[in-house]
Amino acid sequence: MLKTRIIPIQILILNLLLGIPLFSGNNTDIVLNPKPNLIEKNYGELIVHRTICGDLGNDDVYLFSPFDLAGDADGHLWVFDNLQARVIHLDKNLQYISSFGRAGNGPDGFSRGSMGCFVHIHVGQDRHIYANDITKKVLKVFNPSGDYVNSVPYRLPDIPEPPTSFRAVDKKGNFYFLIRKGNRIFVVNRARKPYFDIQGEKADFGFLYFKPSQAFLTYYQIPEKTDVFVLEERMYLYLKNSSVLYIRPLEKGTSCRRYLLHPKNALRIYQTRLEEIKKWPDSYQPFFIHFFPDLDSGKHFYLHLGREPDGSRNLLYKFSNDGNLDEVLFCRDPQGSFTRFRLKMNDTFYGIQDEKIMLYKEKQDDN
Amino acid sequence: MKRRENTAITLVIAVCIAFNVVTAALFNHRLQKIRKNIPYLLEKEKIRYFHLVDREGNVINHNTLHEDTPRLIFIFSTPCNPCNKNLPFWNSVAGIFKKKVKTIGIILDEPNSAFNFQERSHLNFPVFVPEDISRFRQEMRIHLNLAQTIFYADGVRYLQLGVLEPESVTTLCNVIKSHNRGE
Numbered sequence: 001m002l003k004t005r006i007i008p009i010q011i012l013i014l015n016l017l018l019g020i021p022l023f024s025g026n027n028t029d030i031v032l033n034p035k036p037n038l039i040e041k042n043y044g045e046l047i048v049h050r051t052i053c054g055d056l057g058n059d060d061v062y063l064f065s066p067f068d069l070a071g072d073a074d075g076h077l078w079v080f081d082n083l084q085a086r087v088i089h090l091d092k093n094l095q096y097i098s099s100f101g102r103a104g105n106g107p108d109g110f111s112r113g114s115m116g117c118f119v120h121i122h123v124g125q126d127r128h129i130y131a132n133d134i135t136k137k138v139l140k141v142f143n144p145s146g147d148y149v150n151s152v153p154y155r156l157p158d159i160p161e162p163p164t165s166f167r168a169v170d171k172k173g174n175f176y177f178l179i180r181k182g183n184r185i186f187v188v189n190r191a192r193k194p195y196f197d198i199q200g201e202k203a204d205f206g207f208l209y210f211k212p213s214q215a216f217l218t219y220y221q222i223p224e225k226t227d228v229f230v231l232e233e234r235m236y237l238y239l240k241n242s243s244v245l246y247i248r249p250l251e252k253g254t255s256c257r258r259y260l261l262h263p264k265n266a267l268r269i270y271q272t273r274l275e276e277i278k279k280w281p282d283s284y285q286p287f288f289i290h291f292f293p294d295l296d297s298g299k300h301f302y303l304h305l306g307r308e309p310d311g312s313r314n315l316l317y318k319f320s321n322d323g324n325l326d327e328v329l330f331c332r333d334p335q336g337s338f339t340r341f342r343l344k345m346n347d348t349f350y351g352i353q354d355e356k357i358m359l360y361k362e363k364q365d366d367n
Numbered sequence: 368m369k370r371r372e373n374t375a376i377t378l379v380i381a382v383c384i385a386f387n388v389v390t391a392a393l394f395n396h397r398l399q400k401i402r403k404n405i406p407y408l409l410e411k412e413k414i415r416y417f418h419l420v421d422r423e424g425n426v427i428n429h430n431t432l433h434e435d436t437p438r439l440i441f442i443f444s445t446p447c448n449p450c451n452k453n454l455p456f457w458n459s460v461a462g463i464f465k466k467k468v469k470t471i472g473i474i475l476d477e478p479n480s481a482f483n484f485q486e487r488s489h490l491n492f493p494v495f496v497p498e499d500i501s502r503f504r505q506e507m508r509i510h511l512n513l514a515q516t517i518f519y520a521d522g523v524r525y526l527q528l529g530v531l532e533p534e535s536v537t538t539l540c541n542v543i544k545s546h547n548r549g550e
Contacts, residue, residue, distance in 0.1 A: 054540070055463065062536070065455060065459050083456060083533060085533070114451065
């Protein structure tokens with residue numbers, strides 16, 4: 001009896017001395033933030049500051065249909081126009097600089113269907129432009145002047161898939177893919193060397209008031225349901241189904257923080273949405289639609305919730321990097337329109353509404 | 368003798384004139400035939416029939432084409448594949464020049480299906496159907512379900528047929544822009 005009590009103590013002492021984690025496994029360095037403050041008390045309004053549409057002051061290029069936006073370290077805006085299959089480069093004052101890309105099969109060509117091209121773009125910290133052609137399943141890399149550098153196909157089964165909006169590139173130009181094995185996601189580099197992994201937990205779905213359907217249990221379907229972003233020396237990995245965010249410094253040996261981001265009002269809205277789609281068994285609805293960090297300070301990140309059930313406000317949640325909810329921002333879209341927020345840069349929020357790029361600024365109180 | 372010569376000359380001249388008239392008539396007839404086979408109106412050809420109605424029963428006719436405001440006209444039909452491909456471009460161009468150009472879409476379908484289509488596809492421009500579809504098709508010489516993009520200003524038409532490519536839409540935008548600059 002005495003021996004059985006002593007053994008765990010011995011193991012504990014041995015572990016402490018040798019620095020071995022107490023519970024062997026890959027997730028031991030993940031720290032759950034104890035109690036992030038998720039109270040929705042501060043509300044701020046976003047007002048339209050500027051609209052960019054069509055004429056860019058140049059006879060060669062018009063903006064017909066922005067599909068995705070990205071920002072670089074200089075505050076420049078990069079737009080992918082899906083009707084023209086073109087990446088358009090605008091400066092800080094939104095003046096046209098250059099454009100590149102075309103529809104077609106060449107190295108710099110994007111595949112175009114009847115609804116245009118489905119290409120998400122990202123400007124990496126190495127200043128290269130990463131264009132993820134979803135139809136063709138190719139990640140194309142361009143240098144800042146728009147010259148084609150290389151492309152990484154991910155159609156083959158042994159090549160890991162990047163998330164839909166691929167935004168995981170570090171300063172050295174290393175990019176990270178995700179692979180799924182059961183309920184485990186592995187973040188791997190291009191050579192498939194695992195960087196770190198996370199284990200899915202059914203408990204993450206505790207916020208659902210019904211038994212999760214198969215659509216939700218395919219929790220780790222990476223391409224559509226995960227957002228990954230590398231900014232400065234941090235990697236953000238946001239799981240859209242369970243609204244769990246992992247923030248991990250790129251430096252090895254550092255701890256990964258895990259946040260359950262379920263603010264009360266957002267949860268209520270989400271449950272209303274789930275109720276609406278319940279009649280379609282395989283339907284899927286992410287908790288927050290889109291994740292993007294604050295490119296100005298790097299200290300905050302934003303999660304776009306979407307429209308309230310009554311359609312009055314389009315909500316954007318602002319969190320600090322320690323998982324606390326700082327503010328809920330909202331804008332009022334005109335009837336029949338919806339702004340998809342993509343980016344925060346130069347103290348401005350950039351979103352896409354119909355065929356326009358909308359720039360929003362926070363409304364300042366008169367007091 | 369001299370009289371006979373004069374008669375002969377007159378006769379020759381008359382024959383020449385008759386020959387020229389007949390040739391011209393034949394040529395004109397042939398030209399008309401060729402024109403009729405072209406599936407669109409030529410640049411300076413008159414639009415004779417332009418009676419359209421919208422969902423609320425508002426009518427526009429060809430007089431509206433001669434108003435000062437330039438018009439952007441998209442002709443299409445719902446089962447037409449090239450037309451469906453053009454819709455995003457049309458939507459976009461209509462949005463870009465919303466304040467400068469009046470845009471209308473003409474759907475060559477039965478009113479019910481046309482207006483249902485308008486509701487479904489969130490178009491940026493108002494949609495009309497011809498009062499008499501077959502006559503409209505005949506007068507505008509739309510033999511096929513061909514997508515037509517027309518910019519009409521000051522009696523001059525700029526026409527794009529079929530599926531629009533980004534380059535042709537850019538050209539269309541430049542035409543509209545240069546017209547506005549000229550004003």
